[in-house]
Amino acid sequence: MLKLVIGDRNYSSWSLRPWLAIKQAKLPFEEIFIRLRETGTKAAIFKYSPSGKVPCLIDGDTVVWESLAICEYLAESEPSLWPADRRARAEARSVCAEMHSGFGALRQNLPMQISASKPYEERNAEVKADLARIVKIWESCRARFAAGGPFLFGPFTIADAMYAPVVWRFVTYAVDAPAASRAWLDTMCALPAMQEWRAAALAEK
Numbered sequence: 489m490l491k492l493v494i495g496d497r498n499y500s501s502w503s504l505r506p507w508l509a510i511k512q513a514k515l516p517f518e519e520i521f522i523r524l525r526e527t528g529t530k531a532a533i534f535k536y537s538p539s540g541k542v543p544c545l546i547d548g549d550t551v552v553w554e555s556l557a558i559c560e561y562l563a564e565s566e567p568s569l570w571p572a573d574r575r576a577r578a579e580a581r582s583v584c585a586e587m588h589s590g591f592g593a594l595r596q597n598l599p600m601q602i603s604a605s606k607p608y609e610e611r612n613a614e615v616k617a618d619l620a621r622i623v624k625i626w627e628s629c630r631a632r633f634a635a636g637g638p639f640l641f642g643p644f645t646i647a648d649a650m651y652a653p654v655v656w657r658f659v660t661y662a663v664d665a666p667a668a669s670r671a672w673l674d675t676m677c678a679l680p681a682m683q684e685w686r687a688a689a690l691a692e693k
């Protein structure tokens with residue numbers, strides 16, 4: 489059976505991404521949970537992950553690390569994790585790569601912290617630019633793909649998984665969003681898997 493190594497649900501935005509993808513794909517898996525920011529954390533992660541970071545997926549002798557690479561691996565078993573249309577798939581991969589490699593100001597200044605409520609956290613110009621770009625992506629996707637379903641590219645795809653931690657940031661920091669983005673945020677918040685992750689995050693010490 490697949491094993492997914494993850495960190496604290498309250499903070500580990502990178503863990504949430506493939507966890508949500510594997511749940512939505514309904515692929516059977518076991519979780520291996522490692523508490524972050526403790527004395528033994530690094531050694532515990534290195535037992536599984538060659539990069540020393542979570543998430544990490546183990547499939548027998550195969551080890552896959554980096555959230556986006558894990559999602560790609562899952563899509564080989566469940567191709568519906570990417571849009572069926574080639575052009576939409578290319579765009580979905582682009583927005584996923586943009587999330588994986590960018591938005592540093594957002595990450596640094598508004599980290600995922602599901603248990604918190606910080607509506608007045610300062611947003612500097614770089615954070616505002618990151619938020620504006622993210623909302624532009626969501627609005628653009630929803631304007632063209634809404635007919636296919638309530639997610640960014642219609643049906644649920646890896647693009648939704650890659651932006652899932654931003655959903656919890658919008659909640660924690662009470663970030664405004666235009667109507668189409670708000671509808672997508674509401675859809676994501678209501679997903680049973682997102683609720684399951686949130687409940688487990690709130691139960692963490």
Ligand SMILES: N[C@@H](CCC(=O)N[C@@H](CS)C(=O)NCC(=O)O)C(=O)O
Pocket residue numbers: 495499500501502503524529530540541542543553554555556588
């Ligand atoms: N680019 C990596 C980022 C992974 C990452 O930064 N993981 C953090 C937790 S969210 C981690 O393992 N931190 C523990 C450490 O660095 O000791 C990915 O996409 O998976």
